[in-house]
Amino acid sequence: MGLGKAWELLAAKVTGWARDFVLLLPNLLVAIVVLVAFWLGAKLVRNLLLRVLRRVSHSEQVNQILSYAVYFAILAVGTFVALGILGLQKTVTSLLAGAGIITLALGFAFQDIAANLMAGVYLSVQRPxxxxxxxxxxxxxxxxxxxxxxxxxxxxxxxxxxxxxxxxxxxxxxxxYSASGKRRIDLRVGVSYGEDLEKVKRVATRAVEEIATRLPDTGVEFFYEEFGDSSINFVVRFWISYTRQPDFLQAQSEAIERIKKAFDEGGITIPFPIRTLDFGVKGGERLSEVLEETGASRQGMRFPS
CATH class of the missing domain: 2.30.30.60 (SH3 type barrels.)
Incomplete structure (x- = not known):
């Protein structure tokens, strides 16, 4: 093939390209306009969505990710529409298929990360x-x-x-614990079986009512719960304003101090655990014999026979 022939073939090819470009020029201009329109629309939607998200979510990272996800999704739709206008349907199909495969592969590879991300988005929006x-x-x-x-x-x-x-x-x-702004304190105490229960209730309730951090619009609740081994047990309940854990601990400590002081002043006994020992059980061992075996008798101790 001579140089002249090659030049003719190249000229014909370039001429064909130029003719195709001229024929495609209207569609190309329309595709560009479509891309610009989608780009402007994507920016507008992103900014509006960002404003809305900032009202319901305090996580700026989540807000940015969601807004930009919508932004790029709109741009992707605009790109596919522009390619369709240019008659590149096969390219659009290939891109969609490739994107689907990539998304599926990434989903399997990073499913734990994706689950944490989605949960983070939910927690930021719902705000429990x-x-x-x-x-x-x-x-x-x-x-x-x-x-x-x-x-x-x-x-x-x-x-x-x-x-x-x-x-x-x-x-x-x-x-x-902070959602309601208040928290209830339950204190369980036991008193001796010989105490006047009405007096116990009156003294304990009055002691708790004097706590400064107690919510005044909520009453003090007092209930006897059970007959214990060595005491009659009761619970006293009251509400406090709650923003920090030290608020709870301080109010609980103050309530214990006030109840103990009020009981001491009123002569009310909080009993120690009591155990009754019966050494006269038939078939049992005598206490003196047991102690003598341990050498207690060598210390000068004497036991009745």
Whole structure:
């Protein structure tokens, strides 16, 4: 093939491309307009969604991820529409198939991470607790510091920082001690069988009513519960304003001190455990014999025969 022939073939090819480009130019312009429109729409939707999410979620990471996920989804739709306008349906089909395969593979490979991410999004949007709340979950008790995408950060009462995967927080019961802003304290005490029960109730109730942190709009509850081995046991209940765990511990400590002081002043006895020993059981051993075997008699002790 001569140089002239090769030049003619190249010129014909370039001419064909130019003709196809001219024919495709209207569709290309439309595709560009569609892409620009989808891009502007994606930015608008992203900004609006970000504003809405910031009202319901305090996690900026979650807000950014959700808003940008919608943003890129709209851009992807715009890209597929533009390719369709250009007549590249096969390319669109190949891209969709490839995206599906990649998504499926990533889902299997990172299913635990994905589960924690989804649980983190749910916790940030539903907000069963917030930073600063005192909660108990997965056998951990402490103050919520922050909800991350993959884990929830809790500081225990001993000062340790615990990172609990969001999936486990989502799947396990959560006790939120701060949600209501108040908490009930139950104190169980026992008094001697010889005490006047009406007096005991009156003195204990009055002692608890004087606690400064007790909520005044809630009464003090007093109930006798059982006949114990050496005492009649009762429970006294009252509510306090609760924002921190030291509030609970301080009120509980003050209640114990006040009840003990009031009982001492009123002559009410909180008995020690009492045990009755019966050495006259038929067939049993004599106490003197047992002690003599241990050498107690050598210490100068004498026992009745």
């Amino acid at each position: 607790f917030r930073p600063g709340h005192i909660i108990e979950t997965k056998d951990f008790f402490g103050t919520v510091k922050r909800v991350h995408l993959r884990w929830t950060e809790i500081r225990t009462q001993q000062g340790q920082v615990v990172l609990i995967p969001n999936k486990e927080v989502f799947e396990n019961p959560i006790t939120n």
